[in-house]
Amino acid sequence: MIDKWVTIATFEYSSDLQVFKAKLESEGITVFVKDENTINSDPMISNAIGGAKVQVFQEDKERALEIYDSIRAYAIGDDGLPITCPNCKAQKSETYYARKSIFYKLFPFFEKRKYKCLNCKMITNPYL
Numbered sequence: 001m002i003d004k005w006v007t008i009a010t011f012e013y014s015s016d017l018q019v020f021k022a023k024l025e026s027e028g029i030t031v032f033v034k035d036e037n038t039i040n041s042d043p044m045i046s047n048a049i050g051g052a053k054v055q056v057f058q059e060d061k062e063r064a065l066e067i068y069d070s071i072r073a074y075a076i077g078d079d080g081l082p083i084t085c086p087n088c089k090a091q092k093s094e095t096y097y098a099r100k101s102i103f104y105k106l107f108p109f110f111e112k113r114k115y116k117c118l119n120c121k122m123i124t125n126p127y128l
Contacts, residue, residue: 003057003058003059004057004058005032005055005056005057005058006055006056006057006058006061007034007053007054007055008054008055008056008061008064008065008068009053009054009068010050010051010052010053010054011051011052011054012046012047012051012052013039013043013046013052014033014036014039014040014052017033017036017052017054019071020054020068020071021033021054023067023071024054024056024064024067027063027067029056029057029060029063029064029067030056030057030060031054031055031056032054032055032056033052033053033054033055034052034053034055035049035050035051035052035053036052038052039051039052047099047105047108048105069092069118072094074091074092074093074094074118075093075094075095075115077126083115083124083126085115085117085119085120085122085124086122086124087117087120087122088117088119088120088122090117090118090119090120092117092118092119093115093116093117093118093124094115094116094118095113095114095115095116096113096114096115096116096123097111097113097114098111098114099111112125113126114126
């Protein structure tokens with residue numbers, strides 16, 4: 001049987017992924033990091049290539065996601081409290097950028113911030 005790698009997380013900066021990678025490896029999970037050296041050589045292109053990708057074997061995916069959920073930092077609002085999903089009321093949201101147009105791909109800092117609930121996958125716009 002051929003082992004298949006699956007991406008379980010992406011990081012804008014390689015320094016952020018090192019903590020997660022070390023945690024997975026300490027739990028006995030084999031990790032492969034894709035595009036880390038590219039980002040280290042030029043951090044400004046991280047958004048253009050989709051960040052550095054943390055990959056694990058397919059059979060370790062569920063366990064790795066559980067570990068990631070236990071250590072990840074969720075989005076915090078301007079009031080300092082976790083963002084609450086209006087649909088399912090979970091407080092497990094991450095910042096989300098659609099980057100649908102070429103303009104936002106080249107200049108991602110102009111796109112309005114949205115939040116994606118990791119529980120129900122609903123995307124909310126806090127500015128509407």
